[in-house]
Amino acid sequence: MINNEELLKKFNKVTIIGNGPGDIILPNQGTVITFNETRISSKDVGGRDIINISNGEVACSNEPFTVSGKFIDTQDLEVFTKALVETANLLKQQLSCWPSTGLVTLFTLEKISKDIGVKRMTLLPSLKRRPQMRSSEYLPCMVHNWLGERRLAMTLKDKVSWPEFVIPENNFFTLEAEKWNFGCPFTMLIKFNEVYLDKSMKAIGVMRWLAFCPVLHWLKHVTQSKLLSCEKLFFNEEPDKDSFWYLIDNEASTYLDPIRAHLAYCQYVKSENQ
Numbered sequence: 001m002i003n004n005e006e007l008l009k010k011f012n013k014v015t016i017i018g019n020g021p022g023d024i025i026l027p028n029q030g031t032v033i034t035f036n037e038t039r040i041s042s043k044d045v046g047g048r049d050i051i052n053i054s055n056g057e058v059a060c061s062n063e064p065f066t067v068s069g070k071f072i073d074t075q076d077l078e079v080f081t082k083a084l085v086e087t088a089n090l091l092k093q094q095l096s097c098w099p100s101t102g103l104v105t106l107f108t109l110e111k112i113s114k115d116i117g118v119k120r121m122t123l124l125p126s127l128k129r130r131p132q133m134r135s136s137e138y139l140p141c142m143v144h145n146w147l148g149e150r151r152l153a154m155t156l157k158d159k160v161s162w163p164e165f166v167i168p169e170n171n172f173f174t175l176e177a178e179k180w181n182f183g184c185p186f187t188m189l190i191k192f193n194e195v196y197l198d199k200s201m202k203a204i205g206v207m208r209w210l211a212f213c214p215v216l217h218w219l220k221h222v223t224q225s226k227l228l229s230c231e232k233l234f235f236n237e238e239p240d241k242d243s244f245w246y247l248i249d250n251e252a253s254t255y256l257d258p259i260r261a262h263l264a265y266c267q268y269v270k271s272e273n274q
Contacts, residue, residue, distance in 0.1 A: 018121025097237035138239040186226040211258040
């Protein structure tokens, strides 16, 4: 738990800038936090307090996180880094895998900051692979349970200024659910790996159907248990070992983002209606 007066003052007002698309717009006040390769050029820093948090792999470190920036002394730096690690271990238990640095930072700061803004971070990085990728290659974001991270972040949505967290309904095909009577899309998705152990034309067809299935049809069948069952289908914390075939197939991966977006939207709507 962070109770150091200098750290509490430093993190009273914070803007978190993720690695997603969009321009980096710096606030006039408060501390700015970036992640991994996202850095603020020296000409833009001005008098702002900038902190960068990198995961161990990016920083070539054996430690889970490497933090750089202006701290009063090394003890403050160590206290903050320790808090990140403690938060990460707690989140891991709820996600069944190591959490992203962005989520860890957000939950660490939520305990001590009075004003938090989040930019360029949706917790839905694309799983779409580049056409030239080999099956032995994997996307770094594949190791995190993004749907699980959004489930946990949902508890903070009213405490944090985070416009990009919301998924607009107009992002989806909205044909009336009654006109789309082809069964429960959640059941089809949950059983997908049992039915389609390898790539086939039929498997790709099912993925295409799930990707274009109207969001109202998903909402018609949504339950919390179904959402939880779907989370494990979209990540592999140990990609060097066997992955679900569609996570490392270039064609199949083109349907993953729209399917996952439907699930994320259902999460959000269900949360709002509770």
